[in-house]
Amino acid sequence: MSEVPTTTAAPPPASVEAFRDRLAQVSGQLPRRLQQCADYLAEHSDRIALSTVAQIAKGAGVPPSAVMRFCQVLGFSGFAELQRLFRSAMPVGLPDYATRLANLKAGPRGAPAALVAEFVDAGRQSLEALALNLSETTLEQAVGRLATARVIHLAGLRRSFPVVAYLAYVFEKLDVAAQLHAGTGGVSARAAMRPGDVLLVVSFAPYSAETLALAQSARDIGLPVVALTDRRDSPLSRLADTVLTVTEVDFGAFRSLSATIALALSLAVATAARRET
Amino acid sequence: MSEVPTTTAAPPPASVEAFRDRLAQVSGQLPRRLQQCADYLAEHSDRIALSTVAQIAKGAGVPPSAVMRFCQVLGFSGFAELQRLFRSAMPVGLPDYATRLANLKAGPRGAPAALVAEFVDAGRQSLEALALNLSETTLEQAVGRLATARVIHLAGLRRSFPVVAYLAYVFEKLDVAAQLHAGTGGVSARAAMRPGDVLLVVSFAPYSAETLALAQSARDIGLPVVALTDRRDSPLSRLADTVLTVTEVDFGAFRSLSATIALALSLAVATAARRET
């Protein structure tokens, strides 16, 4: 009955991170064999997902049963549960993605498959750049403006149009009032904007004069303007209150919009989430 | 004794690449169930490393024994050998880029930055999956159809609309005759389609009835239909002559479209390039 040993009862780590923490925590106050397990797994945690108990045990220089005990000390029901944790945390692109990409690129010059590889690569780089260069404070500010808006007006032409079109769809699904200004109607769009609204404008070089004009209109009326653009010193920057920048790596003359859409989508979902609270 | 069937003896693929080649090689001249296996594995080769026979079989919609036969047809002794191949090709360890993402994700629950991280991750995974599962022959076929078309008709609604909207923009820039059928005009769209044209339709689950109807119309008239969808056995597959599949990893209820746009863009550029020659 009087349980509660010093190592507490049994909270099984729910993430790889939590697993590492727990590992560091118990390390040093373990029996000899279990310490061997801890040391080995700390060093080779990447093998957990694919190896069997026997392989781990051999690697650590202990019998399989020691590995089992170790898993249970950490709070898992057994090795299977630990392995599940690591398998689910694995990236889905399992086989050698890099070599596959290289092979595709190496194909016939201008072949469709080679093009796909290029665009995939460009998209991936764009996404990574987004993650690295993201300004959390600016993002926070943008969400704040959008969350308090009565109606969110969406503006974007040419290559930006798909982005705002998707935003319009997503906002509708999320039950957020949004209006898409896609056509040539700078005039009608202006008429639709009311105090309390916000304009979310997406534009990249070369900046469409029409989009810039719409942003100017919003500013004239006194509406906050949130801009999604490619450079901090773009023409939009002077017109916008909040400027989110996305550097999209392009291949040839075209961009895959991956990072732009990812950011736009995040904006939309974050906005909807904040409204519900 | 006198073995040597027409499909030669048994050279088991020694690399992931060789496996893909062999897959494309035998595809099309296989019995129904085995073809299902081939299709499924071509699209989800990333699951081979971690799944069990039963899971693969369920995913492909065939009994486990069919999967076993398929493995043997490819030259493997069984599924275990195939799985070994894919496991050995797996990347080791978790990329440090993942830790950067993990930090962002670890932020306040539902914080905008965390959302960005999720969408970036989903987009990146989708792109990798696209590169890995791309069927070069199908892609080639699609480009072939599009390149010889008089006019390319574009159809896609809801979440697919941004994709076709972008395609319309890109085709215009590339000087390729394309027409976007976005509105409700199933009738007007039908009237616009002429012999020699091609319909490029983009649709994901849940498949819009309108889009499917348009594809059916094109087929009735005798136009080739190229489909960009999420599953090989989607309703579109029966209506389309060429089916390109993209598995987009989604976060929450929304998708970043990264892979879809990358593939669409590649199609457009490749089509334009082929026309000029």
Next chain:
DNA sequence: ACCAAAATGGAATATTTGTTCCACGCACAG
């Protein structure tokens, strides 16, 4: 319409792998 060959699905079996259990040994306290 019939037959032969191929394909199919599911049940039976083999194998691999995870998990539990218990006899033994070692250390330490009395």
Next chain:
DNA sequence: CTGTGCGTGGAACAAATATTCCATTTTGGT
């Protein structure tokens, strides 16, 4: 020196999984 308790290792057990086999269905040719 001896008893108690924890740690240990291997063997027995259980579960999951791969693989084979064969009765039945389907296919393709004449």
